[in-house]
Amino acid sequence: MMERDALQDLVQVQRDDFSVTEHYQRLQQTAGNTGAVVFFVGTVRAESETDPVLALELEHYPAMTEKSLRSLVVEARSRWSLDAITIVHRVGKLAVGQQIVLVAVSSRHRDEAFLSARFLMDTLKTQAPFWKKEHRRSGAYWVAAREQDDAAVAEWRQGNR
Structure with a gap:
């Protein structure tokens, strides 16, 4: 499912894989006077903190997830002058190495692109309602929020980043 927050912004939650190349081309076509494009692609890690990961399963509540992601886009736009934003997040069961x-x-400027991408990723990890279950050799376990992710968001909220 796809939702455009503004003509140049895209928020998408989907089961299928995504093409970084296609999203780059779309940004190039829709962005204004772009001088910098920053991409972050998260993938399924092969190791957890305790043992090897076989797969990662992501669940979500669609209406809540999309609203949350759109609000992050609005917040990023209020902090920086941005030409375009794309967030694509996958759900379902994903194998090690697959894009999440x-x-x-x-x-226009790289600092704004880097900072806003970092902000979006940091806040997405703690604010977006995704539930993650790691399938490991020892069994399946729900993944708890990490303290360092909460700390990063607290720094953004306090204006320290």
């Missing part, structure tokens, strides 16, 4: 999330930002 894409955050792409274009702006």
Whole structure:
């Protein structure tokens, strides 16, 4: 399912894989006076903190997830002058090495692109309602929020980043 927050922004939650190349081309076509494009692609890690991961399963509540992601886009736009934002997040069961999330930002200047992409990824990890279950050799386990992710968002909220 796809939702455009503004003509140049895209928020998408889907089961299928995504093409970084296609999203880059779309950013190039829709962005204004872009001088920088920053991409972050998250993938399924092969190791957890305790043992090897076989797969990662992501669940979500669609209406809540999309609203949450759109609000992050609005917040990023309120902080930086951005040409375009793309967030694509996958759900379902994903194998090790598969792509999970894409955050792409274009702006006139690299600092704004880097900072806003980092902000979006940091806040997405803690604010977006995704539930993650790691399938490991020892069994399946729900993944708890990490303290360092909460700390990163707290720094953004306090204006320290």
